[in-house]
Amino acid sequence: MKHITILLITAALLSGCSGSGVTIRGEIAVGGAKKTLVVERVGPTGGRFVDSVRTDRGGSFNLFVEQKPGVPEFYNLRIAGGGNVPLLAEASERIVLRIADSTARDYTVEGSEGSTLVQEANRILAQTDPVARKQDAARFISSHAGSMAAIVPLYQAAVDGSFVFADDVADVVYFGIVSDSLNALYGGSPYAQALAADVQSFANAARTGQLVAENMENAAGFPELVLPDVLGKRQKLSDLKGRVILLSFTASNLPELKILNRELIDVYNRHAKQGFAVYQVFLDTNKAQWIRSVSEQQLPWISVNDLQGGESPAVRVYNVQKIPANFLIDREGNIVRRDVAPTEIEAAVKELL
16 A cells, blocks of 8 residues: 655654735744754655744744745654744644654644644554554544544554554545545645555556456456456457467557557458457556547557556556556466567467467
């Protein structure tokens, strides 16, 4: 599973301006004099420096971070030589922090509902009992699915280094709940987009598992594929059983595609009546481009595409590492050759017919 990187929990935690932006002020109560604080904006792939400030002799600080309105942002307020305070801020918020000491083990936050929820989520992840931790995390997500803070228990490791929710069938529902809510509220947010991509990845993995299960029952010796053709009709690879099949993986933007298909058309036309079939899987994500390619080349065989590109379950089922790729299947359903060179296809087909 692709985990969004959220640098919101440290080891320590686990044991007035104009314009659009967030004001963060506060104090480090003990040992906070002349400390350097660094602010990082935390995106789906990690943190990025935004600003820094130095506390005064009393440990107080005040800073302003520019932020576009409408979409909450994650931040880390790092204390040099100490811990950090995670924040989830809305534009125009005025956040007040009272940090006990430079370890940042204890702090209070006011003026930011998102930051308060992040603190609550981190407390849940700090629990040592995995059962109670997961129950509380599930309740938190159910109650706050519309907040970016719900991302924290989904992706952040707990105190023991494990993830509360895995990408198995039982847990995927929580990713879906949060994804649906955040994409409805903050569709343009990189967090919402990354989460949606993960949910799609889970769905693809589930489809792969289904295909594997189907293969267990498939009378043919090759993994089953059931993919839509240009008219949307789902075409089963197993329907071609009893013929010599060339299973081909390609894409319409492949430079040599037209040359390879032109040669393959000649072979197909000579041997189709004898029992030669082609099942060609395109790995395009642009439907119009794929259909145009099939039409322009006037391909006489089955051409299919699920528009998932390299994330297609078909790619994983057949362990396709690069394209073009092909598999030659005999009349009994056995895969007898892989990646047959274009100059060798006709001889290999004639041998099996």
